[in-house]
Amino acid sequence: MPRPGRTLRIARLVTELTAPAVLVSLLTVAVGWHSARGVHGLAWGLLATLFVSGIPFAYIVGGVRRGRFTDHHVGVREQRRVPLLFGLCSVAAGLALLAVLGAPRPVLALAAAGLVGLVVAVAVSHWWKMSIHSAVAAGTVVVLVSTFGAALLATAPLLVLVGWSRVRLRDHTVPQVLAGGLLGALVAGFVFAVLG
DSSP states (O other): OOOHHHHHHHHHHHHHHTOHHHHHHHHHHHHHHHHSTTHHHHHHHHHHHIIIIIHHHHHHHHHHHTTSSSSTTOOSGGGSHHHHHHHHHHHHHHHHHHHHHTOOHHHHHHHHHHHHHHHHHHHHHTTOOOOHHHHHHHHHHHHHHHHHOGGGGGGTHHHHHHHHHHHHTTSSOHHHHHHHHHHHHHHIIIIIHHHO
16 A cells, blocks of 8 residues: 555656646647648647647746746636636637648647637636646547547546546545546537537
8 A cells, every 4th residue: 555645746746747738738749740640740739739738838837936826737726817818818829820821620620629628717717626637638538539549548547547646636626627527528529529
C-alpha cells in the first residue's frame, strides 16, 4: 500500500502531465500530423497549438508571476474567468487565422471544439469549479478515437487517472470531475464529429 505522501506526489505528477495545456498541445499536433501527413501537417498542428494552448498558457504563467493567479492551474474559481476569456479570444483568433490560411478540416474542427469547450467552461466556472483537467482529458480521448479508430479506446483509463489525481489533491470533488468529463466528452464528440 503506497504511503499518503507518495500518493500525493504521484497525484501531482499525473496532474502536471495531464494538464490541459499538455494534452491539448499533444492532441493538436497529432491531429495536424494525421490530417496532412508529414511536415505540412506538423506545421498546421504547431500553428494551431500556438493559439489553442501556447498563448493562453503563457498568459496564465505571466499572471502567476505577477501575483494575479495563485498557480498555473488557476485553482481558485474566482480567478478563472479572465484567463478562460483570454484563452477564448486566443482560440477564436487562431481559428480565424487557420480558416483563412486553409488549414485541414480536422485541425479546424479541433480548434472549434476547443472554442465551444471554453465557452462552456467560462459559463460553468462563474458558479461552480468544474474540472477542466477532466473535461480536456475526456475530449482528448473522444478525439483520439474519432481520428485514429477504436484502438485508441485504450486511452480511456486516462480519465480515471486524471479524475483520481484531481480528487486526491483536493482540487475538485467527484461531482466536479464527473461533470467536467461528461461535458468535455459531449462537446468534443459533437463539435469534432460534426465539423471534422
